Amino acid sequence: MNSRYKPAIHFNNVSFSINGEEILKNITGSFPEGKITTLVGPSGAGKTTLLKLCNHLLSPDSGEIYIKEKTITDFQPVELRRLVGMALQSAPMISGTVMDNLALPLTLQEKKPAEGEAGELLRDVGLKEDFLSKNVKDLSGGQKQKVSIARTLVNRPKILLLDEITSSLDRTSQREIEELIVKINQKYGTTIIWITHNLQQALTIGNYTWVMMDGEVIETGESELLESPVNEKVRRFVKGEAE
Amino acid sequence: MxxxxxxxxxxxxxxxxxxxxxxxxxxxxxxxxxxxxxxxxxxxxxxxxxxxxxxESLFYIFLMVTLMILVATHNAQRKGASIKGITWKVAVTLITVEVLTQGILIGFNITPPTAQYIISISGMVIGNSMVLAILFLNRFTSEVDDHQDETELILSLGGTPKQAIHHQLIRSIKASMIPTIESQKTVGLVQLPGMMSGQIIAGADPIQAVQFQLLIMFLLLTTAAVTSVMLGFLSYPTLFNQRMQLLKNR
Incomplete structure (x- = not known):
């Protein structure tokens, strides 16, 4: 897919199973560099597993994953995870303030954020600088998700993996996060791979999409494919979602 | 009686x-x-x-202590069955605690190296160490399961397994040590320790009984700290593989 674009991540015949149950079956395909690709499909399709393979939180049973044309195993895990950032659906926070959370990626490297860096990141994600001293317990779901994204950006990742980051948010917060992701993509040229259940979101925000079902990639292409899918299963899925 | x-x-x-x-x-x-x-x-x-x-045979003393360690290991390892190699980890911890405490007691001439002292004190140390190991393993396995998100967050941000499990490890060590510390805070006010009461009932001088009880209590503090910390640091690496991934099938 998308042969006109350089792949940021390429999967070559990747399979993954847990306790003998096949979660991913012979996945082959690429995520184009500098673009937003959405991963859509019903629950249990293997989307989150696929994302964790990109970040090397999991390793495939067979097949190869290439990141910037190097196999994933050529990278040191720590180096790779700073290059490929990930924001989780639950936006887990460490206890303490927003500043503690933003400083976390640097604390892990025994470094401190540069003067004003944390404030700038917060402004980037649409939060005021005075949020730095707020306890994370006092944040709303949307604010937590923004802090979670800002925290991931501290490592300046070239690829950003997003796991249903808007699924539990209200419409206003969803829209703010969508705008934020587009801004990050445009400002830093970050490749975005975004799992979403919201097909409208996939259509409006994503440049490309992968439709996954039962551990397989059923259809890939520009996001518009969701309006007129070729595959019958995808057509039924899109119809079901739309109704 | x-x-x-x-x-x-x-x-x-x-x-x-x-x-x-x-x-x-x-x-x-x-x-x-x-x-x-x-x-x-x-x-x-x-x-x-x-x-x-x-x-008064050294061989029989050794045999008794070994038996205590074997039984305690068997009992404690069941709580950490999901941790790879837990049996030897518990055994090494109990042996270390026993060698350390007896080494200090005998080395500094605090207690005489007789069967009466070695076996009685070993029983208390190994027994407490076993309970501590059970408390620690119980808490640690739930902490790991309940905070998988937190662990994966730190790994995904480029943290090492040690950094990813740090909070869960510290919480488990603290939780397992709390009963020992709390019981020491109220000793003499709320409860009279069994060993001290036993000595007093048997006719010993209460002051001497208290002195011996203090020795045991301080000993148990070391036992608690060494057991939890050592077992923790032996256990956490087996939750991860060489690629710094949290193993699902522990």
Whole structure:
């Protein structure tokens, strides 16, 4: 897919199973560099597993994953995870303030954020600088998700993996996060791979999409494919979602 | 104590049995098994101790302590069955605690190197270490399961396994040590320790009984800290593989 674009991540015949149950079956395909690709499909399709393979939180049973044309195993895990950032659906926070959370990626490297860096990141994600001293317990779901994204950006990742980051948010917060992701993509040229259940979101925000079902990639292409899918299963899925 | 008086102490077993039956707690079988086991085990140990103390043989002392460590290891490892190699990890921890505490006691001439002291103190140290290991493993396995998100967050941000599990490890170490520390805070005010009470009942000078109890309590503090910390640091690496991934099938 998308042969006109350089792949940021390429999967070559990747399979993954847990306790003998096949979660991913012979996945082959690429995520184009500098673009937003959405991963859509019903629950249990293997989307989150696929994302964790990109970040090397999991390793495939067979097949190869290439990141910037190097196999994933050529990278040191720590180096790779700073290059490929990930924001989780639950936006887990460490206890303490927003500043503690933003400083976390640097604390892990025994470094401190540069003067004003944390404030700038917060402004980037649409939060005021005075949020730095707020306890994370006092944040709303949307604010937590923004802090979670800002925290991931501290490592300046070239690829950003997003796991249903808007699924539990209200419409206003969803829209703010969508705008934020587009801004990050445009400002830093970050490749975005975004799992979403919201097909409208996939259509409006994503440049490309992968439709996954039962551990397989059923259809890939520009996001518009969701309006007129070729595959019958995808057509039924899109119809079901739309109704 | 006469045999009649000893038999009457079974009233203290009847009370929990009646309560269990009335409230349908389902603990009758366990209570009866525990009672019968304690009678047989204590009587047997009484005869064995008499034999070992009389013989004053280093070999028998070693054998007794080894047996205690084996039984304690078997008991504690069940709580951490999901951690790879937990049996040897518990065994190494118990051996270290035993060698360390006896080394200090005998090395600094705090207690004499006789069977009477070594076996009695080893029993308390290994027994407490076993309970600590169980408390720690119980808490640690739930912490790991309940905070998988937190662990994966730190790994995904480029943290090492040690950094990813740090908070869960610290919380488990603290939680397992709390009962030891808390019981020491109220000792003498709320409860009189069993060993000290036993010495006083047997006719020992209360001040001397207190001095010996203090020694044991400080010893148990070290036991608690070394057990939790050592078991923690031996256990956490097996939760991850070489690629710094949290293993799902622990």
């Amino acid at each position: 006469s045999y009649l008086a000893l038999s009457l102490t079974l009233i203290f077993v009847l009370i929990p049995l009646i309560l269990s039956k009335t409230l349908r707690l389902g603990l009758e079988k366990d209570t009866i098994v525990a009672t019968i086991r304690s009678i047989i085990q204590l009587l047997a140990v009484g005869f064995i101790l008499k034999f070992v103390f009389d013989s």
